[in-house]
Amino acid sequence: MTEDRTSSGPQRMVSVGGYLAERLHQLGVTDVFAVPGDYNLALLDELLKDERLAMIGCCNELNAGYAADGYARGRGVGVVITTFSVGALSAINAIAGAHAENLPVLLVSGGPNTRSKHEHELLHHTIDTTDTGYQRQIFEHVTACAVTIDHLEDAAAKIDEAIRAAIDVGKPAYIEIAANLAAREIPAPEPMRFGRATSDADALDAAIAAVAEVVDAARKPVLLAGSQLRSFGAIEAFADLADASRYAVAVMPDAKGFVSEQRDSFIGEYWGPIGDPGVASAVEAADVVLAVGPVFTDYTTVGHSCLLSPDRLVVIGPRQVSVKGRTFSGVAMADVLAGLSAKVASNPTSLETFRRTQRPLAAEPGVEASDAVTARVLAERVEAMLTPTTTLIAETGDSWFHATKMRLPEGASFEIQMKYGSIGWSVGAALGAAVAGGGDRQVVAMIGDGSFQMTAQEVSTMVRLGVPVTLFVVNNGGYTIEVEIHDGPYNVIQDWRYAELIDVFSTSGGPATGVRVTTVGELDAAVTAAASAGGVNLIEVVIDRDDCSDELLDWGSRVLANNTRAPHDTIIL
Numbered sequence: 016m017t018e019d020r021t022s023s024g025p026q027r028m029v030s031v032g033g034y035l036a037e038r039l040h041q042l043g044v045t046d047v048f049a050v051p052g053d054y055n056l057a058l059l060d061e062l063l064k065d066e067r068l069a070m071i072g073c074c075n076e077l078n079a080g081y082a083a084d085g086y087a088r089g090r091g092v093g094v095v096i097t098t099f100s101v102g103a104l105s106a107i108n109a110i111a112g113a114h115a116e117n118l119p120v121l122l123v124s125g126g127p128n129t130r131s132k133h134e135h136e137l138l139h140h141t142i143d144t145t146d147t148g149y150q151r152q153i154f155e156h157v158t159a160c161a162v163t164i165d166h167l168e169d170a171a172a173k174i175d176e177a178i179r180a181a182i183d184v185g186k187p188a189y190i191e192i193a194a195n196l197a198a199r200e201i202p203a204p205e206p207m208r209f210g211r212a213t214s215d216a217d218a219l220d221a222a223i224a225a226v227a228e229v230v231d232a233a234r235k236p237v238l239l240a241g242s243q244l245r246s247f248g249a250i251e252a253f254a255d256l257a258d259a260s261r262y263a264v265a266v267m268p269d270a271k272g273f274v275s276e277q278r279d280s281f282i283g284e285y286w287g288p289i290g291d292p293g294v295a296s297a298v299e300a301a302d303v304v305l306a307v308g309p310v311f312t313d314y315t316t317v318g319h320s321c322l323l324s325p326d327r328l329v330v331i332g333p334r335q336v337s338v339k340g341r342t343f344s345g346v347a348m349a350d351v352l353a354g355l356s357a358k359v360a361s362n363p364t365s366l367e368t369f370r371r372t373q374r375p376l377a378a379e380p381g382v383e384a385s386d387a388v389t390a391r392v393l394a395e396r397v398e399a400m401l402t403p404t405t406t407l408i409a410e411t412g413d414s415w416f417h418a419t420k421m422r423l424p425e426g427a428s429f430e431i432q433m434k435y436g437s438i439g440w441s442v443g444a445a446l447g448a449a450v451a452g453g454g455d456r457q458v459v460a461m462i463g464d465g466s467f468q469m470t471a472q473e474v475s476t477m478v479r480l481g482v483p484v485t486l487f488v489v490n491n492g493g494y495t496i497e498v499e500i501h502d503g504p505y506n507v508i509q510d511w512r513y514a515e516l517i518d519v520f521s522t523s524g525g526p527a528t529g530v531r532v533t534t535v536g537e538l539d540a541a542v543t544a545a546a547s548a549g550g551v552n553l554i555e556v557v558i559d560r561d562d563c564s565d566e567l568l569d570w571g572s573r574v575l576a577n578n579t580r581a582p583h584d585t586i587i588l
Contacts, residue, residue: 027203031170031196032061035123037204038178040067042092046450047071047123048079052098054140055125058197059096071450071480073443074472076102080109080120081443081470082450087118088245088430089406089451092182094121099191100140103150109443110187111157112435117246119181119188122154126191129165151191159186165193170201182209185246185333211248212334215345222336222343223354226305226329229338230260230355233303235365238262239285242269242434243308243348247333252352253307254278259356262305263365265294267315268419270308272407272429276422282369284419287321288573289566291420297369299323307331308348314433318573384536390417390489390562392535396542397461397487401427406448406458410441414461414489416566428456438494439469442486446473449482458484465494465508474520477551481525485545485552488513492560513555526550533557 029037035058039047046069051059062068073079076097083093093113097103103124113120127138127147135145142149148163155161160180162173174190181188230236238257244250250273257264257280265285266274274281283291285298298304299322306328313319329338331351336343382392394417401407403426409418415431423429430448432440445460452458467488477484490513494506517529526549532538538556545552 028200029203030061030198030200031164031167031192032058032198033064034171034201034204035174035190035192036062036065036068038174039092039094040065041204041206042178042182042209043090044092044094045069046086047094047096048073048082048086048447049096050074050076050079050098050102052102052125052140054099054127054194055096055102055197057194058123058125058192061197062096071446071476073446073476076105077109078443078446078470078473078476080106080113080122081440082447082473083120084109084113084116084118084432084440085408085430085444085447086451087113087120087447088444089428089448092119092121093447094123096123096125098125098140099127099147100142100150104153107153107157108437109440110154110189112432112437112440113187114157115435116432117185117243119185121178121181122158122187122189124150124189124191125197126163126165126193128195129193130195132165132193151189154189157187158189159184161189163191163193164196167196167199167201170196171204175204175207179209183211185243211347214347214350218343219346219350219354222338222346222351223358225338225341225343226331226336226351226355227358229329230303230305231360231362233301233362235301235368236260236262236303236305236362237298237301237365238264239298239304239306239309240264240266240270240274241307241309242267243310243333244270244273247308247348249308249349249352252349252356255356256352256359259361260359261361261363261366263297263369265298267309268415269310269315269431269433271419271431272423272427275425277425280363280366282366286315286419287317289317289416289569293369293373295322296372297365301327301365303327303329305329305331307352308333310434312434313574313577314436317570318577320573320577382535384534384539386535388532388535388538388556388558390558390564393417393487393489393538393556393558394421396538397459398422400459400485400542400546402457403427404456406430406452406456408441408445408448408458408460410460410462410466411436411438412463412466412494413563413567414463416564416570418461438463438466440466442467442470442473445484445486446477446482449477449484450480452483454483456483458482459487460484461487462489463494464488464490464492464511464513467513468508468511471516474516474551474553478517478520478527479524481550483549485554488553488555490555490557491562514553517551517553527552529553529555531555531557
């Protein structure tokens with residue numbers, strides 16, 4: 016850094032990369048995930064000069080993007096750094112997933128030298144064109160803001176524009192920095208507060224009054240938590256409303272963990288016919304369902320088979336409220352919830368009704384140590400591992416249906432990628448979650464073998480860092496979730512000796528163990544050992560190919576029915 020003294024006093028100067036590093040520090044980011052390439056090397060060097068920022072080198076850009084996704088879930092913002100084209104385009108699937116899941120992930124790409132662009136040179140790593148703007152144009156579809164920094168004069172403004180957009184709408188942003196500008200100096204950033212847009216006062220008052228009128232007139236309203244609660248900073252406000260209203264509280268499957276499952280008013284997971292026992296009846300029979308931040312996809316609605324009546328649904332979205340055919344825009348979710356907490360009448364009727372109709376669950380049949388492991392037994396053992404400092408991650412597949420049924424202790428968190436559903440996500444996400452936890456949280460991930468094969472390399476990064484992660488790799492010989500939607504020979508995969516990968520990856524780094532289990536006794540011993548081993552533990556659990564939850568069978572058939580509906584007789588343009 017240098018100082019440029021002017022008549023108005025000294026002006027601190029930093030490199031473009033240093034400017035970005037300072038902004039990341041202001042956002043609370045202490046780690047970035049990166050894969051080097053010639054277009055981003057100068058940028059990486061500049062970021063390394065900031066001792067407050069740790070750089071996590073990943074095996075490939077897709078995994079780095081998934082890690083940034085997992086990190087953003089714990090820290091609010093994630094960052095992945097790639098080289099141009101061959102790197103960034105490898106990461107785009109992870110960024111698309113973060114866009115679908117409403118996560119502020121910054122994709123920072125090195126870019127070609129500005130002279131190469133100006134002189135229309137044909138460059139390596141490009142798609143046989145001298146117009147290198149295509150990468151930014153592609154990322155415009157999966158980000159809230161996409162900027163290219165080709166001039167020092169507006170570098171600071173563009174970095175701030177991208178970050179502000181990502182934070183404001185809870186979506187990724189794309190920042191491309193030309194290779195020959197990353198180390199060039201610009202004025203250092205002034206402190207700046209990044210936050211969400213405030214509500215329009217008149218619209219807010221009107222929205223609160225309209226919602227309060229409807230819910231106060233209802234006999235047994237229910238409160239339903241959706242996945243956008245965290246993305247738009249409304250988790251605490253939701254809890255306050257739950258306390259004030261005393262309504263029965265249910266969560267959608269992709270919002271699990273956002274509401275304390277130990278609170279008296281919590282009734283469980285609403286996932287239509289495959290949710291927790293009695294919850295569908297309680298929600299669908301309510302005369303008003305106050306849904307906060309819901310995302311109704313074919314996955315969360317079980318092939319759109321849920322019986323939520325639009326006439327009884329009041330939706331509080333990130334910046335909009337819909338109630339009885341009226342729409343109020345320009346209102347922030349947290350502001351609406353805070354206003355309702357102060358206004359609505361207490362009404363525990365739906366909770367009391369739910370409790371009266373609840374029936375105790377039948378005891379699970381006992382097992383012997385010599386019995387083969389089943390998916391049900393595995394889920395029981397994982398649930399018993401959970402503590403207030405656990406982050407549980409469920410990969411797309413049967414792990415969804417087992418993990419969402421587990422009761423979380425106070426303080427435990429849960430992560431799922433339900434809207435995008437990209438298999439393999441959980442391996443990188445587990446790395447990101449562990450790094451975000453700073454060693455204070457134990458990450459437990461349930462992953463199918465097919466998903467694991469997509470991104471297995473990143474276990475080596477976990478081993479190198481020695482992060483506290485326990486991976487349950489469920490070996491049933493194929494893509495079980497696809498089998499239950501529509502089976503075919505393409506759902507069979509090559510078997511691996513998964514547990515032995517730890518030996519392959521453990522040339523250096525922290526403690527790491529790998530073990531293969533086939534019986535209940537072996538599983539119990541592996542779980543006990545993992546609890547005291549520290550570092551990375553990979554437990555390969557062998558189960559029968561046809562062993563899956565009843566919920567997956569039901570869900571799969573309903574999703575298939577939705578996918579295979581007959582086409583319209585006419586083409587709708």
